[in-house]
Every structure is written in structure tokens, then in C-alpha cells.
Amino acid sequence: MTTLLHKRATATTSTTTDRGEFTAIAAAYSVDRVGDRIVKGAFARTIEPWQRTGKQIPLHWTHSSKAEDIIGTVDPASMRETDEGLLVEGRLHLEDSSVAREAWRSVKADSIGVSFGYLTVKERKASDANELLEIDLYEISLTPSPANPDARVLSAKSLATIRVARFEV
Numbered sequence: 001m002t003t004l005l006h007k008r009a010t011a012t013t014s015t016t017t018d019r020g021e022f023t024a025i026a027a028a029y030s031v032d033r034v035g036d037r038i039v040k041g042a043f044a045r046t047i048e049p050w051q052r053t054g055k056q057i058p059l060h061w062t063h064s065s066k067a068e069d070i071i072g073t074v075d076p077a078s079m080r081e082t083d084e085g086l087l088v089e090g091r092l093h094l095e096d097s098s099v100a101r102e103a104w105r106s107v108k109a110d111s112i113g114v115s116f117g118y119l120t121v122k123e124r125k126a127s128d129a130n131e132l133l134e135i136d137l138y139e140i141s142l143t144p145s146p147a148n149p150d151a152r153v154l155s156a157k158s159l160a161t162i163r164v165a166r167f168e169v
Contacts, residue, residue, distance in 0.1 A: 020072065020092035020104055021157040024114045026140050028085035028150035036147075037129040043079070043086050045121070046137045050076035059090050061099050062143040063117055071100035074140050085151065086116075088140060103142045107156050113146030114153060 031037045050057060056073035071092050078089035092100040092107075106112040121134035142153075 020094040024153045025085045026088045031129045032148035060141040114151040115141045115146040
């Protein structure tokens with residue numbers, strides 16, 4: 001007599017459309033809420049070392065340095081100064097962080113700004129602002145309250161809907 005063996009398989013499906021990738025002006029050249037204005041060229045000496053090392057720039061949630069609030073990375077190869085400010089491309093770690101998923105929700109709702117952590121290397125007083133001439137950047141943040149409202153997410157990338165199935169036997 002032959003015995004039938006039964007194997008049980010379980011499957012789960014999910015739908016994903018988010019890549020968590022964005023392009024942003026991380027710093028703008030207009031006067032910010034604290035009276036600082038970044039001068040074009042101020043990032044030149046910080047961009048090159050970041051690009052040379054290849055190390056990813058940490059992306060924080062509202063400047064918090066707690067481990068759970070480091071929600072992604074910014075690619076240093078994407079950093080460049082434009083006429084508007086410092087242009088960057090970043091990625092939130094959506095699969096690994098609930099804080100990143102909540103931040104991404106705000107990015108998609110266009111209700112979030114961008115900021116950055118830095119040390120001032122060189123500055124001067126102008127009649128209307130404190131001008132930042134050289135900056136040493138060490139982090140970029142998504143935040144609901146940036147010092148400069150002109151620093152903002154320009155685009156958020158999504159994919160066509162993908163259904164993902166996982167099987168266990």
C-alpha cells in the first residue's frame with residue numbers, strides 16, 4: 001500500500017510601489033529663519049571628500065542622532081551645487097525602519113522639508129544676513145520644520161505596482 005504524503009505551503013502577498021528614493025534641495029541660498037545665507041560655493045570643500053570616500057551621508061529624521069532616527073542615506077556622488085542650492089539624491093530604508101516609512105508618508109504628501117547638519121568653517125557679516133562661505137556638512141535630515149523653507153524635496157520615486165508573493169513549505 002502506498003502512503004500519500006501531504007505538504008502544506010503557506011503564501012503571503014504584498015503590494016509595493018515605493019522605492020523610497022528622492023531628489024531634494026538640501027540647502028538653499030536664500031536667507032533662512034535664523035538669518036543665515038549660504039553663499040554659492042560654500043559646499044565645494046565638503047562635497048569632494050564625501051565623494052572621494054564613497055561613504056554614504058546619513059539621512060536623519062529631524063536631526064536626531066538616535067539609531068532608530070537614521071532613516072536612510074544620501075549618495076555623495078549625487079551632491080552638487082546648483083543655482084538654487086545643494087542638490088542631493090537619497091534613499092529611505094523603508095524595509096528596515098518604521099520611522100523611515102512614516103517620513104516617506106510625509107514626503108509623498110509634500111508636507112516635509114529638508115535640512116542639514118554642519119559646522120561653519122568660514123563666514124562673514126553682510127548687511128542683511130550672516131553669510132556662510134564654507135561649510136563642513138555631516139548629515140542631511142528630513143524634517144517638518146526646516147530652518148530654510150526653500151530646502152525641499154523635489155521628487156519622490158515610485159515603481160509601477162508590483163505584487164510580491166512569499167511561499168513557505
